Amino acid sequence: MWRYSEGLPVDERFAVSFEEGFTPLLPVDIDGREVLVKQEQLFTTGSYKDRGASVLISKARELGIEEVVEDSSGNAGAAIAAYCAKAGIVCRVFVPEETSPGKLAQIAFYGAKLVKVPGGREAVASAALKAAEDVYYASHSWNPFFFHGTKTIAFEIAEQLGWRAPDTVILPVGNGTLLLGAYIGFTELMKAGMIGAVPKLVGVQAAACAPLAEGFSAGGGEAARIFPEKTMAEGIAIAKPVRGGQILAAVRKTGGGFITVTDGETEAALILAGRRGYYIEPTSGAALAGVMEYLRTARPDEGIVTVFSGHGLKATEKMAAVLEEPG
């Protein structure tokens, strides 16, 4: 993805890279219709978060930073930790106390220092913010350089389509790291005259935790206040997205919208993906369930792109549980 380095706000000499990016854009048959799916599960840490981590940690290296903090028990934590390992930057990752050892193993193997915080996701974020008073905050939701990494997905999609934008891009949305990245990337391409228009961006959230979808349908400028319930789509279960207003504005500007899906629909989508040869994590299943919903009213000639955002191997326990259920 560093082929686009002239579009990245980092001096390429400081690039921290595993030669990532340019993931395949493959046609997948969904209910008799072909949708193009970007294979973002194929990054070295198993999710698209590597795009953001690569640019963010490269910037940290350029700035001469020797230590960073991040808060995430999931894909972002693993990505930041891996790129810090490559860069030789000390990394502390704040995680909820109750996170399973399996999930932490990947982050720990990359040599990051795990700081377990009691009291839930928000206590973890506060602890990280406090630590960030002294140390660089390599946050995947706050730090703008992360989004200048995820924007490369737009460059790649356009290039893979012969420097055209698709009509519609459907993405899973929690903190909006992928959706805002795509919005920035397509907007830059349009301003450079390389594509005619920014595609319609459609966000998918889990019905159990859908502050953006609810805020959008209420017509307001901010995410709704919600009482989240549990969902298997952990990667997008963000009750208070820090860039909620920005996400709603981006979606509105492209004429897009939001779709919510139940865990039952997510499970059905995971099984459909598997039967096509793709083993993806529940959050990706939610996005695919959103695509299936969207297709019911899509124009016959609408060119639709979506993503598999993370690998099924990231969520072995949950995946096994799906198969063990009756029916």
Next chain:
Amino acid sequence: MWRYSEGLPVDERFAVSFEEGFTPLLPVDIDGREVLVKQEQLFTTGSYKDRGASVLISKARELGIEEVVEDSSGNAGAAIAAYCAKAGIVCRVFVPEETSPGKLAQIAFYGAKLVKVPGGREAVASAALKAAEDVYYASHSWNPFFFHGTKTIAFEIAEQLGWRAPDTVILPVGNGTLLLGAYIGFTELMKAGMIGAVPKLVGVQAAACAPLAEGFSAGGGEAARIFPEKTMAEGIAIAKPVRGGQILAAVRKTGGGFITVTDGETEAALILAGRRGYYIEPTSGAALAGVMEYLRTARPDEGIVTVFSGHGLKATEKMAAVLEEPG
């Protein structure tokens, strides 16, 4: 990897592909020395076995085969199942009764029918062989088309080095699917005049299960009869490799040899890889431990290539256990 289709024994029109291959060849610092590591953990199912499965299942499709059987509870089973899903071929995978549900989840998601067989690995192989009397045997160890898939790693390494062969290639060896593939690939390149010589091939086995290493040092033409012990490097824990004689002959012909490593050395290598930003499965750790051993007596200017054969996310439980050990 289908860029090399003229070198593959399948009509390209029948290719079953996820646009796999051309994995990065990255320099990794090992004890102050740079070794080039092929990132074979980045295939869609998480291991290099996709190379073999792609060619084998494409051939099955060309032949009009509608159902296959395979026996493997690990990476080969997942790869065959995924490519069968893509091809619309019915797939039955025979596995040991005691295989953990997590390991089976990936294979099951791809829609393969799991047949649990009591009585250990050899009973499983017998059951698969019996089933293969009626159905195509898509075996990663017997079927020659699998090796014509894995040989593409040699084409890619040579191309990535500017159509040169490295001096030495160090690979994990169980049934030899990767080593024999590399041997075939480099030999074809040499015969075509594209490289000067086949590199020295060095196989790595776990000390607890090293029939090839023992057969090699005994100077015979076959794998030694051994009493295997348990090892964390499951992917190469093959007590009776079906192509033992072929593997020994290939290694001898290239002036290569074998290295055995303990689980302790494998664990140390896994941790070293993690600290460099690579999360790899124990079998890959064993190969890396072999590289570390090899480097002690390597020539200063020797160009060495190795592989990370499978993703750490494939072995979450074992990886977590490594970190939980005292020290």
